Amino acid sequence: MFPALFEVQTAHEEGGERMYLASTVEFLNDGEGNVRAIRVAETEYLDGRRVPKAGTEREIPADLVLLALGFTGPESTELADQLALPFDERGNVERAGDYQTSHPGVFVAGDAGRGQSLIVWAIAEGRAAASAVDAYLEGGTELPFPVRPTDRALAV
Known part of the structure; x- marks a missing residue:
């Protein structure tokens, strides 16, 4: 069995942080159509699904959001x-x-x-x-x- 290692990647060296069991709830705009923040929340299991946990929402300031999604194949x-x-x-x-x-x-x-x-x-x-x-x-x-x-x- 291998130990759990958390390597420091370049994103972390540049100030990025790991957030575990978090979910993006909403993209927030500045009123002019530009992103200003994302709202995230901790998650919990309810009825066998991972869902945002009420009362844990917080905003992360952002002026650019890049989506990196797991690919499961074409539709x-x-x-x-x-x-x-x-x-x-x-x-x-x-x-x-x-x-x-x-x-x-x-x-x-x-x-x-x-x-x-x-x-x-x-x-x-x-x-x-x-x-x-x-x-x-x-x-x-x-x-x-x-x-x-x-x-x-x-x-x-």
Whole structure:
């Protein structure tokens, strides 16, 4: 058995803090459409679900909020029902070498086509897919095509 280690990451070195069993309740704005804070609350189990605990809410000032959510795969029911898109053996949307699905003019990049991966892959695939969309719409493109859907990380 391994001991529980809490490593200091760069975010912590820059003032970030860990909050356990907390839930975001609300994004608060400044009246002009800009975020000014998030309201968070401690959580508790009720009826087998984790829910915000009444009376524990507090605000955390913020002028930028980035959402980092766990990825569980593309919403296959909607994609299959609405576009009849096929999925691969891992549950990702099937795509060709130009990021296009079997439905003409529908392209897929990032986690929906690759599966859960690093943000740098999603960015690179987004750029490549944009190039493919430009070529599809315009008959050609000058945009770079940085990665192919079949590219994988280099082994170290």
